[in-house]
Amino acid sequence: MSKPxxxxxxxxxxxxxxxxxxxxxxxxxxxxxxxxCLLGPSGCGKSSTLRMxxxxxxxxxxxxLLSGRDISGLAPAKRGTAMMFQNYALFPHLSVVxxxxxxxxxxxxxxxxxxxxxxxxxxxxxxxALSDRLPDQLSGGQQQRVALARALITRPExxxxxxxxxxxxxxxxxxxxxxxxxxxxxxxxxxxxxTHGQDxxxxxxxxxxxxxxAVIEQAGTARDVFNAPTTSFVxxxxxxxxxxxxxxxxxxxxxxxxxxxAAAKGKLNAHVAAIEYQGxxxxxxxxxxxxxxxTSLVAEADFFTTPHSPGDAIGLTWDEANLHQLTA
Amino acid sequence: MMKLRANNALTGxxxxxxxxxxxxxxxxxxxxxxxxxxxxxxxxxxIIPDFVWENYEFLFGSSVTYRVFxxxxxxxxxTWAFTFAIGFTVAYYLAFHIRxxxxxxxxxxxxxxxxxxxxxxxxxxxxxFLGRNGIANSALMSWGVIDEPxxxxxxxDFAVILAFVHLYxxxxxxxxxNTMMRIDKSLIEAARDGGANGAxxxxxxxxxxxxxxxxxxxxxxxxLVMGDFITVRFMSGSQSANVGRLISNxxxxxxYPSASxxxxxxxxxxxxxxxxxLRFVDIRKEL
Numbered sequence: 001m002s003k004p005x006x007x008x009x010x011x012x013x014x015x016x017x018x019x020x021x022x023x024x025x026x027x028x029x030x031x032x033x034x035x036x037c038l039l040g041p042s043g044c045g046k047s048s049t050l051r052m053x054x055x056x057x058x059x060x061x062x063x064x065l066l067s068g069r070d071i072s073g074l075a076p077a078k079r080g081t082a083m084m085f086q087n088y089a090l091f092p093h094l095s096v097v098x099x100x101x102x103x104x105x106x107x108x109x110x111x112x113x114x115x116x117x118x119x120x121x122x123x124x125x126x127x128x129a130l131s132d133r134l135p136d137q138l139s140g141g142q143q144q145r146v147a148l149a150r151a152l153i154t155r156p157e158x159x160x161x162x163x164x165x166x167x168x169x170x171x172x173x174x175x176x177x178x179x180x181x182x183x184x185x186x187x188x189x190x191x192x193x194x195t196h197g198q199d200x201x202x203x204x205x206x207x208x209x210x211x212x213x214a215v216i217e218q219a220g221t222a223r224d225v226f227n228a229p230t231t232s233f234v235x236x237x238x239x240x241x242x243x244x245x246x247x248x249x250x251x252x253x254x255x256x257x258x259x260x261x262a263a264a265k266g267k268l269n270a271h272v273a274a275i276e277y278q279g280x281x282x283x284x285x286x287x288x289x290x291x292x293x294x295t296s297l298v299a300e301a302d303f304f305t306t307p308h309s310p311g312d313a314i315g316l317t318w319d320e321a322n323l324h325q326l327t328a
Numbered sequence: 329m330m331k332l333r334a335n336n337a338l339t340g341x342x343x344x345x346x347x348x349x350x351x352x353x354x355x356x357x358x359x360x361x362x363x364x365x366x367x368x369x370x371x372x373x374x375i376i377p378d379f380v381w382e383n384y385e386f387l388f389g390s391s392v393t394y395r396v397f398x399x400x401x402x403x404x405x406x407t408w409a410f411t412f413a414i415g416f417t418v419a420y421y422l423a424f425h426i427r428x429x430x431x432x433x434x435x436x437x438x439x440x441x442x443x444x445x446x447x448x449x450x451x452x453x454x455x456x457f458l459g460r461n462g463i464a465n466s467a468l469m470s471w472g473v474i475d476e477p478x479x480x481x482x483x484x485d486f487a488v489i490l491a492f493v494h495l496y497x498x499x500x501x502x503x504x505x506n507t508m509m510r511i512d513k514s515l516i517e518a519a520r521d522g523g524a525n526g527a528x529x530x531x532x533x534x535x536x537x538x539x540x541x542x543x544x545x546x547x548x549x550x551x552l553v554m555g556d557f558i559t560v561r562f563m564s565g566s567q568s569a570n571v572g573r574l575i576s577n578x579x580x581x582x583x584y585p586s587a588s589x590x591x592x593x594x595x596x597x598x599x600x601x602x603x604x605x606l607r608f609v610d611i612r613k614e615l
Contacts, residue, residue: 056517077523089518093536103522105532154522 007032007067008053008158008190014061015048022048024214025062030158030192030207035184037201038194040211041237047162049211050194054083054160066157077103082156086163088147090135097122097131100149121149124183141172148180152187159184161193165200177204198238202226210234227254228324235326242294243326244268250326257322258296260284260308266315270294272308284308286316359595366588375584383589393574393590397597400570403485403560404553407492411549412542414493415500419541420534422501423508424516439501442494451491451562458482458490483565491563496552500545507541508534543609547602554598571597 008030015023023045030036038046051057053064055076064072071079090099097118098105104114122128125145135143144164151159164180165173181204184191195201201208202222209219210233218225218234229235232243235252242258244251263269270286273293282303284296294316308314366383369376387393418439426432442450457463458481465477480486511534519529557572571594578587 054521056520075523076517076521083517083521085514085518087512087514089512089514091515091518091533102519102524102532106519106523106525106528150518150522 009065012062016060021214026216033188034206035191035204036207037205038209039201044211045214046194046211050160050162054081055079080157081160082151082154083160084147084151084164088143090146092135095132096146099146100153103154121153125149140168158190163194230327232326251323252326253318253323255295256297257318259317260296261315261317263313263315266317268316270314270316272310272312362588362591365585366592368585370583370585383585387589396569396571396574400554404550406489407553408549410493411497411500414497415504418501419505419508422505487563488560491559492553496549499548503544504538504541507538511537539609540611543611551598
């Protein structure tokens, strides 16, 4: 908050565990005051990357720069980062207010003023009423707010969140992600959020960094990544895409950009393999004679004006502008 | 419906009865027996069933009793302090500094090796080590630390406490190690993230979360030391006494009523100590 131009940069950051490489020389510059999601399947190195930024893993090679200084050798609390842990890691023997005040206690701030500061933080996350409870007596969502307040009280330049929503039920997850986003805007600091849920990443992130096999596959705004995935991994992982092998190469196309036509009228011939009703849309899975699977997402009303059933021969067509060539 | 419920109650009683019978026969009955006998009368050559308070009157009237109880508490306290210091350190090292599970298990088993032999043998094996011409004395003399054999090594309070610590430290290590292993490692990281250094983590996170284990270990050590008589006899060379020795002497003289009265007082004392300890820490979540 004091320095609005925090600017986090990874310079060929590498993490090796023995012979295995968990993070392979990644470079990335996180935009200041933005919400970034590290997205990828489990084991892709996203958590290791976050933990290296936080200082809970050593960096095998490369450096991490925050506001121009190399923080990769510093203790976690000296870095200007704060971490919110996956299972929140609240101290079970301390009350909510003492959990939040923990870092102040470590600094030697006296009881009265640290409790007061913690109280202000709890107000920010709307938990003042529960400040004397123990973590066990809170719901998952409340525990998460405590964890958030505990991380924010250190006035970090960058807040690191390790799968913060994975322990919540779907309903609460959607509510909490709106709150996280709002909080980030209010505080104006950078949030780096690790997740394996593409919907979470799309909903929250100003910038998405997709990781796979220890490297960054693609980074960009949520819209750019979703509309123009550059590799077939990203296209498949982000969801809502078909990967087509055409004579001119490999392409991705959004499932809702694929239209159904009468048989032999489209760019590809296919027959319907399965139909799934999804409420607002109907998802039609088609197989081409070359055995490619193509999904077309058709608006519900359109589908039922010309309904199809499994086995029907159909044509598939699209606007060329929606095709994106893939590099891998 | 009623029948089913009656059946359920019956099944319940049947299920608890084996344990209840065992406890009744081997725990409750002997204690009842001892408390009954503690009110009997005894002369040098006979024991007379009766209901008199003279055993208790004699016990509380004698200054020996207070000295011996004081000694018993002294042993318990000093032994507790050492077993706690050693036990906590060992458990902490095993739980937080040994990274691989295999090594943790291996080193933990190493700690239990002394338990493969009997208490008495472990105790007696100190004697040639600590004796006047024992290994300790000869080593110290050959290093030039001392000129003549140190007398207080054996048959002294030092020897008693040394043996107690040797015998009972594991009872402190096991519950503390067990509790420490349940501490979520991310709590340590969270503490470090909040700027805590090693000592602060130990004091503010690990110690409070280990309290139940410490308490269980404390109960083990305290009750074992307070009930002991053989260690005190061997290691003090019959020069010191604790309550256990008082009882064993009475039994040797066939003074069963007096022994029973002392046993009852000791039992109540230990129960009070445990009661006080349990006021400090709730160990239920550990069990």
